[in-house]
Amino acid sequence: MTDILRIQGLNITPAHAPERRLVKDVSLTLARGKTTCIVGESGSGKSLTALSIMKLLSAQLRMQGQIFFEGQEISHHQEKAMQGLRGRKMGMIFQEPMTSLNPVLTIGFQIGEPLQAHLGLKGQALKQKVAALLEQVGIDPARANSYPDELSGGQRQRVMIAMSIACEPALLIADEPTTALDVTVQAQVLRLLDDLKNRLHMAMLFITHDFGVVADIADEVIVMFRGEIVESGSVAQVLQSPQHPYTRALLACVPDAEGKKILQPMTYDWLATA
Amino acid sequence: MSDILLQARHLNKTYRQRIGALGLKSQSIQALDDVSLQLKRGSTLAVVGESGSGKSTLARGMLRLLELDSGEVIFDGEDFLALDKSSLRNARRHMQMVFQDPFASLNPRMRVGEIIAEGLVIHQIGNVRQQQDMVIQMLKKVGLQAADMHKYPHQFSGGQRQRIGIARALILQPKLVVCDEPVSALDVSVQAQILLLLKQLQQEMGLSYLFITHDLRVVRHIADEVMVMQKGKVIEQGSVETIYNAPQQKYTQQLLSAIPGHGLRAVAA
Numbered sequence: 001m002t003d004i005l006r007i008q009g010l011n012i013t014p015a016h017a018p019e020r021r022l023v024k025d026v027s028l029t030l031a032r033g034k035t036t037c038i039v040g041e042s043g044s045g046k047s048l049t050a051l052s053i054m055k056l057l058s059a060q061l062r063m064q065g066q067i068f069f070e071g072q073e074i075s076h077h078q079e080k081a082m083q084g085l086r087g088r089k090m091g092m093i094f095q096e097p098m099t100s101l102n103p104v105l106t107i108g109f110q111i112g113e114p115l116q117a118h119l120g121l122k123g124q125a126l127k128q129k130v131a132a133l134l135e136q137v138g139i140d141p142a143r144a145n146s147y148p149d150e151l152s153g154g155q156r157q158r159v160m161i162a163m164s165i166a167c168e169p170a171l172l173i174a175d176e177p178t179t180a181l182d183v184t185v186q187a188q189v190l191r192l193l194d195d196l197k198n199r200l201h202m203a204m205l206f207i208t209h210d211f212g213v214v215a216d217i218a219d220e221v222i223v224m225f226r227g228e229i230v231e232s233g234s235v236a237q238v239l240q241s242p243q244h245p246y247t248r249a250l251l252a253c254v255p256d257a258e259g260k261k262i263l264q265p266m267t268y269d270w271l272a273t274a
Numbered sequence: 275m276s277d278i279l280l281q282a283r284h285l286n287k288t289y290r291q292r293i294g295a296l297g298l299k300s301q302s303i304q305a306l307d308d309v310s311l312q313l314k315r316g317s318t319l320a321v322v323g324e325s326g327s328g329k330s331t332l333a334r335g336m337l338r339l340l341e342l343d344s345g346e347v348i349f350d351g352e353d354f355l356a357l358d359k360s361s362l363r364n365a366r367r368h369m370q371m372v373f374q375d376p377f378a379s380l381n382p383r384m385r386v387g388e389i390i391a392e393g394l395v396i397h398q399i400g401n402v403r404q405q406q407d408m409v410i411q412m413l414k415k416v417g418l419q420a421a422d423m424h425k426y427p428h429q430f431s432g433g434q435r436q437r438i439g440i441a442r443a444l445i446l447q448p449k450l451v452v453c454d455e456p457v458s459a460l461d462v463s464v465q466a467q468i469l470l471l472l473k474q475l476q477q478e479m480g481l482s483y484l485f486i487t488h489d490l491r492v493v494r495h496i497a498d499e500v501m502v503m504q505k506g507k508v509i510e511q512g513s514v515e516t517i518y519n520a521p522q523q524k525y526t527q528q529l530l531s532a533i534p535g536h537g538l539r540a541v542a543a
Contacts, residue, residue, distance in 0.1 A: 041461040042432075153325070182324035182488060187532040209462055212491070212535025253466030257518070257533045259494035265470055266463035 004170050004203040005030040005053065010065035012048050012227075018062065023048050024227045026065075030171065030203040035194070037206045037214045037235075039250070040224035046207045049224070050173050053205070054090060055082045070170060087114040091164030095176040097156035101148040107159045108134075108144030114166045133162040137192060154185035161192065168200050175207045190217055211254045215239060223247045245270035276351060279482045280313040280336070280450055285345035287331055287506075305331040306342070307506040313450070313499075318476070318483040320497035320514075322490060322529070328506040329486045333452050336484075337369060338362065350449060367397050370443035374455035376435035380427040386413075386438055387423030393446045412441045415478075416471060433464035437471070444475060452484045457492060469496055490533050494518060502526050 005028075012023035023045040030036050038046040052063050055077065067075045069085065077085075086092070094100045102110060112130045115121040121129055131141035137158040148156055157177060164172060174193065178186040194217055197204045206217060214221055214235065221238040223231040223246065231244040242248045252264035287306040293299050305328045313319045323329045335342045338355065347354040349365065357365055370393075373379035380389055387409050394405045410420040416437040427435055436456060443451055453472070457465040473496065476483060485496055493500060493514070500517040502509045502525065510523045521527045 041463055183490065183534075184324065184528055184532040186534065190534070210534060211462070212533065215535040250463060253463050254535075255466070255469070255491040255495045257491050257494055257530070257535070259514070259518070263466045263470060263495060265467045 002032045003029050004032050004070060005205075006066075006068040007049075007053070008066040008068075010049065010052060010063065010067070012045070012052060012057065012061055012063050015060050015062050022061070022227050023052070026224075026227075026229055028222060028229070028232070030205055032170070032203050033198065033201050034219040035197060035204040035206055035217055036220040036222060037208055037218035038222045038224055039208060039211065039214055041209060041250075043226070044224040045227040046224050047175055050092075050175055050205060050207055053171075053173065054086055054092060055079075056086075084118075087164075087169075088118040088167045089169050089171065091167075091169040091172045093157070093160050093164050093172070093174045093177045095179050097153060097160050097180070098148065100160060101156060103148055106145050106147055107151070111144075111159065111162050111166060114163060118167050129166075133166055136165075136196070137162045138188075152185075153181055154189060157181060157185075157189055158192070161189075161196070165196055165200060165202075169202060171203045171205065172197065173205045173207075176209070177206075178213065179208070179210075186213075193217070211239070211251060223250070277315050278312050278348075279315045279350060280484070281311070281348040282332075282336055283310045283346040283348075285309040285332065285335060285347070286343045287328075287335055287340075288343055304506045306335065306345075309345075309503075309506070309508055311501055311508070311511070313482055313484060315449075315482055316476070316480050317498040318485055318496055319499045319501060320485045320487060320493040321501050321503060322487060322493055323503035324488055324529075326505070327503040329503050330454060331506075332503070333371075333454055333484060333486055337366075337371065337452060367393075367446050368448050369450040369452065370446060370448040372436075372439050372443050372451060372453045372456045375459050376432050376439055377427075377459075379439055380435060382427055384426075385423065386418075386425050386427065386430075389427070389438065390423070390441045390445055393442065397446065399446070408445060409441075412445045415444070415475065416441045417467075431464075432460055433467060436460060436464075436468050440468075440471065440475070444479065444481075447479065448481070450482050450484065452486070454486045455488070456485075458487065458489060465492070472496065490529060491535075502529065 008027050010023055010026040011021055013021050026049055038049065040046045051057050053067060057063055066073060108130050111133055112126050115126055115129055130144055134141045134144060139155060139158055178189050181189060208214060218235040221233065221235050222229055225246045231238060231247045238247060242251060249267055253266050255263060285306045286308060289303045289305050290300045291303055293301050309332060321329045321332060334340045336347050354365065390409045390412060391405050394400060394408060400408065409423055413420060413422055418437055457468050460468060475481060487493060497514045500514050501511045504525050510517065510526045517526060521530060
């Protein structure tokens with residue numbers, strides 16, 4: 001079976017207001033070796049969907065639905081069982097590389113943590129693996145003793161990537177990993193992620209609001225609006241012949257580098273007719 | 275009246291940065307290295323560069339929000355760097371700024387009406403009644419409502435807050451508006467609305483924009499002239515068509531080819 005992850009009928013509600021659904025009936029599957037992008041505006045539920053896979057939702061939120069990971073249902077897993085998966089079978093990269101790294105620990109130590117915790121590596125073997133990971137993400141292994149503040153934004157994001165793939169996970173979740181980066185650095189990091197996904201044969205769930213990034217990295221695209229999936233399909237289908245009026249409206253407000261397109265402000269007229 | 279509103283010649287600025295384990299040593303960083311530019315009335319000059327390129331230092335230096343080491347700034351025919359305190363205050367009326375973060379740049383304790391009217395109060399323009407009328411007019415111009423003046427910033431979304439920031443900048447009818455990454459913190463759907471609003475207001479009010487950004491897709495849609503900066507130096511300068519269609523410098527070519535969405539281009543056409 002090539003499906004790494006399957007979500008069925010996911011609903012997320014605030015604990016105090018169960019009638020307000022923040023994520024509504026979301027179902028999706030992620031296949032090995034494929035990148036699936038979730039696109040949407042802020043508040044569309046894209047990050048909540050990703051967090052629920054890892055069971056990292058805030059305690060104020062309630063989640064219903066089924067999540068299968070490598071064929072096994074994990075929706076009822078306790079915290080202990082999830083800890084065995086996170087960092088081991090599922091890696092995650094966040095938007096802000098500065099706030100997600102611990103400033104008082106060297107990057108080598110932080111990359112080594114999941115290897116110690118999950119694989120029991122130590123001593124020389126641990127050192128070698130950390131060096132190999134740094135090399136894999138394009139950082140000089142001699143920098144293992146550096147602290148996060150000694151690195152640039154792009155290098156920090158590479159460290160985050162090295163941490164997340166340390167145990168060669170089956171699934172990598174990346175939540176806006178390049179939004180805070182300069183455009184040339186963004187291009188490098190996207191290429192690196194794509195390359196690692198192929199090499200490690202992972203499923204990648206990539207969350208973004210940038211259709212340009214989607215066009216560069218996605219195999220499959222899921223468009224979310226106010227907690228619901230309004231459209232999904234292959235990247236060619238969704239970008240070239242969008243079916244849903246929301247997808248069309250969202251594409252129409254993305255500026256293009258040629259300046260040929262006439263920018264359209266977002267409209268929600270279709271909501272009345274839908 | 276010359277058709278050049280703002281001209282800068284040979285601007286230099288060096289920062290000292292502490293380095294070493296205890297910050298005992300220091301090195302100097304040339305944030306601006308012989309930068310010159312000119313902005314035509316009613317047009318938009320985009321300053322493009324990655325972080326650390328000096329684009330924000332340039333804007334702040336020209337507005338005298340930080341002191342430059344050397345150089346000359348001519349604003350509306352006057353030697354701007356030589357102005358004394360009171361003339362500077364007068365001149366500032368004609369140059370306003372729109373900031374990147376609409377959450378951090380509005381005082382959360384002030385009502386929207388007070389925020390927008392503050393410039394009028396400082397420059398003693400009109401009486402209270404007139405000021406209120408001007409605020410209402412301005413709110414409508416940026417797509418908000420008169421009743422919004424009684425609300426606080428937290429009651430608005432990011433895009434609406436940016437509209438408030440724009441209203442605050444434009445109420446004094448400035449000649450120059452410096453926009454420092456005004457849309458980079460916004461959702462793409464909201465980004466388009468704000469860009470279109472800025473364009474429309476430029477035509478209505480004859481504004482000149484100095485537009486600072488790292489987003490080359492945005493530049494393509496808003497700028498007349500483009501200036502590319504790297505490490506404090508001007509790498510390339512020209513009309514938006516020339517820069518995008520025939521970039522001369524390697525760095526500009528790199529920036530352009532790093533724009534995400536090559537696959538999207540075929541779709542957009």
